[in-house]
Amino acid sequence: MKSAFEELKEAKAHLVKQLSEDTCLKDFQASYTEIIDQYFRASLEESETGRGLFKKKRPFTFVAVGGYGRKELCLHSDIDIIILFSSKIPAEAKDLAEEIFFPLWNLGLDLGYGVRTMKDCLSLCRDDFEVLTSMMDSRFICGDSPLYLSLMENLQKKVVVKKSMAFTRWLDDQNKIRMDKFGDASYLLEPHLKEGIGGLRDYHHILWIARTCFDLRTPRDLEYYGKLSHNEYRELEEDLMFIWLVRNHLHLISGRKNDQLHFDYQEKIAEQIGFKNKGGLLAVERFLGKLHSCMASIKSLHKSFINTHLPKRGLSKKRDKPEIISNGLTLYQDEIYFDSSTAILSNPFLLLEIFEKCSVLCCRLSLESMRLLREFLYLVDDTFRASEKATQLFLTIINNKYTFEALDQMFETGFLEVFIPEFGEIKDRVQFDAYHMFPVGRHSLETVRQLKELANRKELLLHDLLLDLADPQSIFLAAFLHDIGKKGKDHSRKGKAIATTILKRLGYDKKKTEDILFLIRHHLLLAETATRRDLNDEKIVVTCSRTIRDVERLKMLYLLTWADSKATGPKAWNEWISNLVQELFFKIMHILEGKELATAHASQKGKNTQSQVRGLVAGKISAHDLDKFFEVMTPRYLLNSSPHDIVRHISMVEQLGKTSQQFEPSAFVIDTRQDSGDDYWELVFSAKDRPGLFSDLSGVLAINNINILSADIYTWRDGTALDIFQVSRPLDPIHPEETWQHVERDLKNTFKGKLSLAYRLGQKAEPSILSDRKKPSRPPKVIIDNESSDFFTLIEVFADDRVGLLYDITHTLFELRLDIRIAIIATKVDQIADVFYVRDLEGQKVKDEDQLKEIKEALDYKLGLT
Amino acid sequence: MKKIEAIIKPFKLDDVKDGLSGIGIKGISVTEIKGFGRQRGHKEVYRGAEYQVDFVSKIKIEVVLESELVPEAVKTIQEKAHTGQIGDGKIFILPVEEAIRIRTGETGKEAI
Numbered sequence: 001m002k003s004a005f006e007e008l009k010e011a012k013a014h015l016v017k018q019l020s021e022d023t024c025l026k027d028f029q030a031s032y033t034e035i036i037d038q039y040f041r042a043s044l045e046e047s048e049t050g051r052g053l054f055k056k057k058r059p060f061t062f063v064a065v066g067g068y069g070r071k072e073l074c075l076h077s078d079i080d081i082i083i084l085f086s087s088k089i090p091a092e093a094k095d096l097a098e099e100i101f102f103p104l105w106n107l108g109l110d111l112g113y114g115v116r117t118m119k120d121c122l123s124l125c126r127d128d129f130e131v132l133t134s135m136m137d138s139r140f141i142c143g144d145s146p147l148y149l150s151l152m153e154n155l156q157k158k159v160v161v162k163k164s165m166a167f168t169r170w171l172d173d174q175n176k177i178r179m180d181k182f183g184d185a186s187y188l189l190e191p192h193l194k195e196g197i198g199g200l201r202d203y204h205h206i207l208w209i210a211r212t213c214f215d216l217r218t219p220r221d222l223e224y225y226g227k228l229s230h231n232e233y234r235e236l237e238e239d240l241m242f243i244w245l246v247r248n249h250l251h252l253i254s255g256r257k258n259d260q261l262h263f264d265y266q267e268k269i270a271e272q273i274g275f276k277n278k279g280g281l282l283a284v285e286r287f288l289g290k291l292h293s294c295m296a297s298i299k300s301l302h303k304s305f306i307n308t309h310l311p312k313r314g315l316s317k318k319r320d321k322p323e324i325i326s327n328g329l330t331l332y333q334d335e336i337y338f339d340s341s342t343a344i345l346s347n348p349f350l351l352l353e354i355f356e357k358c359s360v361l362c363c364r365l366s367l368e369s370m371r372l373l374r375e376f377l378y379l380v381d382d383t384f385r386a387s388e389k390a391t392q393l394f395l396t397i398i399n400n401k402y403t404f405e406a407l408d409q410m411f412e413t414g415f416l417e418v419f420i421p422e423f424g425e426i427k428d429r430v431q432f433d434a435y436h437m438f439p440v441g442r443h444s445l446e447t448v449r450q451l452k453e454l455a456n457r458k459e460l461l462l463h464d465l466l467l468d469l470a471d472p473q474s475i476f477l478a479a480f481l482h483d484i485g486k487k488g489k490d491h492s493r494k495g496k497a498i499a500t501t502i503l504k505r506l507g508y509d510k511k512k513t514e515d516i517l518f519l520i521r522h523h524l525l526l527a528e529t530a531t532r533r534d535l536n537d538e539k540i541v542v543t544c545s546r547t548i549r550d551v552e553r554l555k556m557l558y559l560l561t562w563a564d565s566k567a568t569g570p571k572a573w574n575e576w577i578s579n580l581v582q583e584l585f586f587k588i589m590h591i592l593e594g595k596e597l598a599t600a601h602a603s604q605k606g607k608n609t610q611s612q613v614r615g616l617v618a619g620k621i622s623a624h625d626l627d628k629f630f631e632v633m634t635p636r637y638l639l640n641s642s643p644h645d646i647v648r649h650i651s652m653v654e655q656l657g658k659t660s661q662q663f664e665p666s667a668f669v670i671d672t673r674q675d676s677g678d679d680y681w682e683l684v685f686s687a688k689d690r691p692g693l694f695s696d697l698s699g700v701l702a703i704n705n706i707n708i709l710s711a712d713i714y715t716w717r718d719g720t721a722l723d724i725f726q727v728s729r730p731l732d733p734i735h736p737e738e739t740w741q742h743v744e745r746d747l748k749n750t751f752k753g754k755l756s757l758a759y760r761l762g763q764k765a766e767p768s769i770l771s772d773r774k775k776p777s778r779p780p781k782v783i784i785d786n787e788s789s790d791f792f793t794l795i796e797v798f799a800d801d802r803v804g805l806l807y808d809i810t811h812t813l814f815e816l817r818l819d820i821r822i823a824i825i826a827t828k829v830d831q832i833a834d835v836f837y838v839r840d841l842e843g844q845k846v847k848d849e850d851q852l853k854e855i856k857e858a859l860d861y862k863l864g865l866t
Numbered sequence: 867m868k869k870i871e872a873i874i875k876p877f878k879l880d881d882v883k884d885g886l887s888g889i890g891i892k893g894i895s896v897t898e899i900k901g902f903g904r905q906r907g908h909k910e911v912y913r914g915a916e917y918q919v920d921f922v923s924k925i926k927i928e929v930v931l932e933s934e935l936v937p938e939a940v941k942t943i944q945e946k947a948h949t950g951q952i953g954d955g956k957i958f959i960l961p962v963e964e965a966i967r968i969r970t971g972e973t974g975k976e977a978i
Contacts, residue, residue, distance in 0.1 A: 461917050532877050536951055576898040579923040580876065586910045842904075843951030 004042035005103045011035045012107075016075065019248055020272075026241055028248050033071040036079060037064070040100070041142045049096045060085045060093075061143035063151070069137035070207075072200075074244065075251035076258075078110045080134065085117050086147055110257060118151055125159045129170045132159065133204070136211050156215065164212050168310050171205060175306070188437045189569075190266075191295060193247045194259040198295030200247075202302035203240060209309050227309075228301075229371050236301060239294035246291060249273060261291075266432070280488030282432055289428035292439045300412040304367040307335065325357055335366040344372060348379040351415065352393045359397045359406035365413070373413050380418045391506045394419070398476050404449040407480070411445060422498050426486050437569035440486045446567035447479040451559060461582070462562055465555045474512045475556045477503075478519040479563055485520075496521045518553060519560055526561045530580035535587060536843065538791045539717060542635040544584070545591040546603035554592060558585045587790045594788070597635050605639060612643035613650075621650070629653075632718040636822065640712065645724075652686045653720055666751035672740050680709060681727050681736070683743075689721035691841070694820050695810035697723060699757035700746045702804045703764060704739060705731050711825035758811075761804040778831070780863035782856050786845060792821060792837035793846040795855065799863045801832050808862045809834065816855055817841050867962040867978065868936050870929045873899070873955040874947040879925050885946040886929065889938050892978075895928045904952060922953065930962055930978050 002010075015031055040062050044050050053060060066080040067073060083097060093115050104111045116124070125132040135155060140148040160167070182196045194200045210216040210227055223233035249269045250261060261269070270287035277283050322332040328343040328350045329336055336354055344350050351373060354365060365373065384390055397406050410416040417424030427441025438446060457463050469475060481502065485495025496517050503513045525547065533540045548554045561581060565573035591597055610630055617626060629650055630638075641649070652669045659667040668687035675682055683706075685697060694713055701708055707728035714722045730739035749755035780799035788794055797809055806825065813820060813836060822837035840846050846855070874882055879896065886894060900921035910917045931939060940957055947955055967977040 461912055461915075464912060464915065532880075534875070534877050534949065536949070536953075574898070576900055576923045579900065579919055579921070582910070582917070582919065843949075 004039050004046055005107075007042065008035060008039040008103075009107065011038075016252070019075065019252060026245065029072050029074060029244055032073045032075070033064075033068065036068070036073065037141055039104075040081075043100050043103075044142050047096065047099055049092050049099055053090065053092055053096065056090070058085065058090050058092075059144035059147055060096075061145065061147045062141040063148060064139045064141050066134040066137055069134070069139040070204075071139070072244070074247045076110065076256055077251075078112055078257065079104070080112045081141070082113065082121070082138075083115045084121065084143075084147060084151060085115070086150075087117055087119070089115055089117060118147075118154065121151060122154055122158055125155065126163065129163075129167055132163075132167065133208055136160075136208055137204075160212055160215075167212055168209065171208060172306070172310055175205065189434060190260055190262050191291065192260045193243055193250065196260075196295065198297075198299030198302075199259075200240070200243060202298050203236070206302060206305050209305065213309055227305075229375075231374065232301060232371065235297060239298050242290065242294050243298075245273060263434070281429065284432045285430045288430040288432065289439055292430060292442075293428045296412070296442075304364075304370055307364055308367040325361070326353060329354055329357060331357075331361065331363065332366075334363050336361075336363050336369060337366050338369050338372050341372055341376070344376050344379070348376070348384060349387075349389050349393065351376060351379065352390055352397075352419070355406045355410050355415070356393050356397050356400070358409060359400035359402045362402040362405050365409055370409075370413050373415060377414060377418050380415070385419060386505050388507065390419075394506065395473065395508075398480070399473050401452070403476060404445060404452050407445050407448060411441060417441075420502060422484055422502055426484060429486055435569055435571050438567070440483050443567050444480055444483055447482065447560075447563045448476055450563035450566045451476060451479050454559075454563075462559060466559055469555060469559075470552060471512055471515070474515050475519070475559055477508070478516045478523075478556065478560055481516065482520050482523045482560060482564060492521050492523055515553060515556065519556055522547060522557060523560055523564060526557055526581050526584055527565060527577070530584040531577065535580070535583055536791065537717070539635055541584070541587045541591060541790070542597045545588045545597065546606075548588060548592070549603075551589060551592050554585065554588055590790050597639065602635075602639055606635065609638055609641070609643050609646065613646050616643055616647045617650070626650075632716045632720070634714060634716060637714040637716070637722070649684065649686070649722055652684065653722070656686050656688075656720070666748075668747065668751075670740070670744055670747070672736075674736070675726070680729060683725040683727055683740075685721075685723045685725070687721055689715050689719050691817070691819055692811075692814040693721055694723065694823065695807060695814045696747070696750050696757065697725075698810055699761060699804070699807040700743055700750055701725070701727065702807050703746065703757065703760045704743050706739070706743070707827075708806055708825060709827050711823060713820065713823045715821045757807065761807060764803060780860065782859045782863070784852055784856055786847070786852075789837065789845075791845070792839055793852075795836045795838060795859070797832065797834045797836070797859065797863070799832055801827055801830050805832065805863075806834070809859065810836075812858050812862050813838060813855075816851070816858065818846070818855070819843075867965060867974070868931060868933050869960045869962045870927075870931065870936065870939055870943070871958040871960065872927050872943050872947070873901075873924050873957075874927065874943070875949065875953060875955060876923060876925050878947045878949075879927070881946040882927065882943055885942040886939060889935070889942055891929055891931060891935070891939060893929075897926045897928075899924050899926045903956070924953075924955065930965060932975060932978070 012032070012035055015028065015035065019028055044062065061084050063069075063082045063084050064080070065082055067077050068079050068081065073079065081101075083093060085093070097113060097115060101111055101113055121135065125135050138152075178195055178201065179197060182192055182199075192199055206222070207216075207219060210222055214221075214225060214227065216222065216225060216227070220233075222228045223230060228236065246261070246269060247259065249272050250258060250265060253265050253268055253272075266288065267284045270284040273287070275283040275287040275290075278286060281289075322330050325331045325336070328339050328347060330339060331337075336357055338344055338350060338354065354369060354373070357363070358365065397403055400406070407416065410419070411427070417427060423441065423444075427439065429440040430436070436443070451466065454460070454463055454466055466472065466475070481495070481499045483491065483495065484498045484502070485491040485493070487494060499517055499520050500513075503516060508516075525544065529535075529540065529544055535541065548557060558581070562573070562578075565577065614623070614626065621629075633646075638646075648671070652671055656667060656669045659669070666687070668685060670686075671684045673682055683701075687693060698708065709726045709728060711723060711725045713724070716722065730736045732739065746755060750757060778798075778800065780797070782798075783796040785794040785796065795813070799805065810820065810823075818838040818840060820836050820838050824835045826833050838846065840851075846852055872882070876898075883894065883896075900923055902921055908919055910919070927943075929939060936959060940959070943957055964973060965977040966973050
């Protein structure tokens with residue numbers, strides 16, 4: 001016959017083999033416990049020492065404690081056992097322990113044992129509640145059974161009953177410690193199966209409370225004695241089975257007792273227990289989704305159980321009496337109760353009203369209410385969902401102060417996914433990375449929570465923005481729904497479609513619905529642009545602004561971006577990202593408030609212009625090349641130019657490209673045409689931009705007696721300068737081309753250093769007897785504006801016109817190392833009103849006070865000269 | 867062996883990363899950092915309240931490589947991170963005494 005040890009070895013090896021082969025071996029714990037029990041029984045029979053002790057009338061018993069007592073042995077769990085004697089411990093006890101336990105150590109099992117008398121046991125339990133819990137889980141294995149029964153009886157009478165208050169308080173404290181330690185983000189990504197929130201320990205707490213308060217001895221009693229409903233118990237069992245299954249595989253893979261599911265193991269375990277990639281989700285994501293959902297439901301059950309059965313501390317006296325808060329609902333000890341199940345049947349809306357009360361009172365539903373709610377979920381059908389009463393109640397919840405607390409319980413009880421079935425489809429989705437902390441459902445609620453809590457925080461930009469919103473309800477709904485389309489790629493587009501259906505069912509205001517759909521569709525816009533785009537590029541910011549279109553939406557989008565990131569995880573939001581997003585936010589806001597580049601009209605016009613240009617050049621320029629041109633054109637240029645002009649400019653720039661390739665360093669292209677009227681001409685000049693270019697141009701026009709009436713200068717994003725002048729008619733209208741030839745010649749000479757503009761202009765300006773007689777004049781004015789644009793310093797100049805004035809101004813700006821990016825030149829009768837958009841050589845607005853002062857003084861000086 | 871530390875604009879990270887892997891550099895470390903140089907923070911005003919941003923968000927990349935590769939790597943970073951405007955960043959080159967790969971214990975060239 002085989003020895004007890006041989007049998008144990010074989011049985012265990014067989015069981016481990018089964019575990020690694022059978023993907024869903026469910027009763028590993030029970031089988032393993034039985035194998036160990038069997039070993040103790042058989043080896044005790046074999047033991048000489050054991051028989052000797054019984055002969056000497058020194059009876060003893062083997063007691064399994066802790067997890068072994070609960071029959072929850074996983075592959076590498078500790079096995080804790082006590083050898084119990086009635087009064088005195090005989091000398092042979094040591095031999096007995098060695099005889100029986102040593103082989104187990106040799107096998108590598110983590111065995112902990114104690115040899116104790118009845119008295120030891122009781123006093124240890126009294127002093128150390130940790131010991132008491134392991135003793136509560138104890139189980140008779142073999143030996144003298146009356147001894148075990150008397151231990152249990154004494155434990156109940158002398159310890160449990162007397163210490164029940166202190167013990168439950170201790171449990172409550174332990175729970176809080178555990179929440180603090182395991183409630184943080186890392187444990188959400190890498191759950192701790194035993195101590196984690198919603199882990200096995202939560203279940204143990206339920207058992208210990210049941211034992212202390214109701215003297216229940218086995219888990220089954222929870223159902224038999226009505227502490228849990230049949231469904232609750234069945235679900236609990238299923239959830240536990242799954243966690244144990246995972247735990248066993250975790251032990252198997254990591255080769256040791258380890259209860260934290262680290263990243264490294266997650267994929268392997270998902271595969272081992274038979275998860276497959278499906279519906280755009282990875283196996284590991286489906287596995288984690290299931291695990292989170294099991295742990296969430298244990299957590300919820302545990303929370304309600306504790307609330308219901310543990311004596312409450314620090315309860316206000318006011319709520320100590322039942323208070324009727326609505327027809328059919330009662331508040332008692334900070335929990336809300338349904339008056340009866342018939343009340344629900346006669347008014348199914350109570351199912352939603354109870355949450356509405358939560359959202360006002362910040363209370364929990366009692367365990368009993370949760371139970372009833374789950375039973376009656378079938379009442380929530382299509383008619384219920386679309387009824388005005390229900391939708392109104394839901395929207396009130398969204399508006400109330402404690403929305404998160406209400407939604408959280410709606411989520412826990414399963415109401416939310418019944419009321420909004422679309423939510424059920426995404427709630428357990430998990431993204432397998434170190435970035436997304438929560439499954440999508442929880443993440444959606446956390447996003448709402450962030451925004452709701454924001455209302456209580458002070459002196460924060462976001463806080464002010466939230467309070468300023470004309471329609472706060474929409475931002476909360478958007479927060480709740482923003483990831484509703486999270487089923488694979490392009491979730492914001494899918495989300496928009498799904499949310500359309502939901503909001504329609506809720507009878508939500510049409511215009512507000514548009515806002516929410518917009519927010520869902522673009523909820524990643526700000527964060528993506530801020531981190532991946534050049535915020536100093538005006539076009540990028542204008543493009544964003546055109547998508548967003550109004551300040552109210554921008555504020556909502558900023559709030560949603562913040563809340564969404566905060567609810568994603570610690571890596572998704574920090575001061576670093578916050579700086580970038582805030583910078584973008586303000587830049588967009590300034591553009592939107594500027595009411596110029598980003599209005600609906602402007603963006604529509606930009607689109608129309610582009611499509612007309614496409615039509616005009618079809619066949620001549622490939623769509624690809626044309627896109628490249630559009631890409632470098634600035635929003636301002638596109639907005640202010642006609643399609644025909646754009647086509648003309650494009651061909652100039654193409655020509656410029658060819659000339660520059662011939663190594664002409666100062667290449668330029670000039671094009672003139674007479675405007676429809678006879679009075680003035682249009683001159684277009686294009687070259688690679690460089691400092692001083694504009695000043696050279698205006699100088700050359702001045703020495704050729706060409707009066708600039710107005711000018712628009714544009715600098716494309718690739719550095720192409722495009723200057724468009726409206727000029728007075730040449731002096732010789734019969735042969736205008738001669739004048740233009742002179743201009744071209746003088747430009748070439750200027751660029752090559754063969755012509756000094758200052759000298760020529762000086763000569764020209766010498767007083768002559770033919771000069772105009774003195775005209776009434778106004779003092780010149782220079783205004784420097786650093787507020788209107790985030791990208792440029794604006795210099796506005798008002799003065800009497802004279803020959804070479806524009807040259808003087810622009811040359812001064814050139815001397816001060818300013819780069820003129822945009823200029824709007826206008827002459828009215830004899831007055832000029834010019835605006836120059838400038839940046840310093842480093843492409844920044846001018847911020848240096850000394851430099852600003854110098855600009856103003858230098859211009860004042862130049863303008864003062866007549 | 868040298869270490870290159872470069873401070874760059876966040877949106878240039880992908881370009882720089884691709885550029886470096888294009889010349890055969892196998893690994894870089896990336897850190898989100900804040901600071902200021904000539905490009906200072908700025909102040910915003912919303913409804914009378916001021917929101918001061920003292921530091922500018924930047925990316926720091928670190929690469930350890932053989933000395934011969936340094937000129938090419940520097941050139942790549944400079945080209946890819948360039949916008950011509952303030953705040954394009956800086957590149958620092960530091961000597962590295964030794965490198966050890968923890969897993970295998972390899973040292974020197976093999977470890978980088």
